[in-house]
Amino acid sequence: MLRSGDVACWLLKASGRPAELPAGPGAGPVVLRRCLRRSYRLGLLSAGQPCVLWVSGRLDPGVAALGRIASEVGQEAGGPVVDVELTALAAVVARAALVADPRFAAAEVVRMPAGSNPSYLRPEQWEAVRELFPAT
Known part of the structure; x- marks a missing residue:
């Protein structure tokens, strides 16, 4: 069972880029509503956490x-x-680049790509993503 200390960052999935999420440099943050699956994880999720x-x-x-x-x-x-x-990134942090990093290869989104929201990243997986952030 997942514990709060296991979660460095929440990962929310979309089957394509949401139309409400502007792309390109200088696009500011937008607030989107995302659907979640009922589970014990909802009790771990709170405002202010990274995602x-x-x-x-x-x-x-x-x-x-x-x-x-x-x-x-x-x-x-x-x-x-x-x-x-x-906030949209200037370029997507590519799945292929992330999976090539041994810290990220075992992430839930890789092991169970059809899993539901919310998913999560452990501290080392979140670190791997942050290292590959393109300029926003």
């Missing part, structure tokens, strides 16, 4: 934005949700 947006699919998979959890977990008709404040 990244992982875009899956064929076109530029990897970390597309970074930011923070901007709200406590809420409820909508479809289930739990959370607001995240994200």
Whole structure:
């Protein structure tokens, strides 16, 4: 079972780049609402924690934005949700580059790509991502 000390950064997935997330230099942060799966992990998630947006699919998979959890977990008709404040990166931190790093290779998003939100990064995995951040 995951514990709060295991989580250095939350990883929220999208099946493509959200239209509301502007790309390019100088684009400021935006707040997006993301759907979550009911699980014990929701009790570990709180406002202010770092998070990244992982875009899956064929076109530029990897970390597309970074930011923070901007709200406590809420409820909508479809289930739990959370607001995240994200800033798009100038370029995606590519999945291939991350998987090539032994610190990141065992990340949950690699082991279980079809897993649900929220996923997470351990401290060494978060460090691997941060080292590859392009200028924002």
